[in-house]
Amino acid sequence: MKGDIIPGADSLLRHVGAGRIQGNVVDGSAFRLKPDEEGLSVSWMNAFQGSKEEQLDAVRSAARRSFGKNDRFVELCTNDIVAHIDEECPGVRCVEEPLEPEGEFSADPSHAEVLGLPIAGSDLSAIIGDLISECVTALYPARQT
16 A cells, blocks of 8 residues: 555565666666655565566566666565665665556556655765665566566
């Protein structure tokens, strides 16, 4: 439900363009807020039932964007993010922010946000982005294969 905290052991996916990935290393800039953002947009895998592959397919289907050939979804664990950045940025939380149907788009129950991150462009924003990048547990093709 909108605004509810996502359980700590659950998985989040963040779409990352190919230019921000070198091998299995994701550049921390992929996890920094843009000036007009209040939260980091992610997808909550566990909003969907089934195997990991079925959850990935459901997230891909619900997405409201197109993906480049080499773009990836990076997987993060909610607990890992919060614990890893807590010293530098206490109070971070991952919350449900489902999207209602709009125009050609269906509802997206997996949409979520990481809130409480530092403002865009600050030195702390760069540090936190790098710390979050250290929490990546897996990378998956953003496009369905």
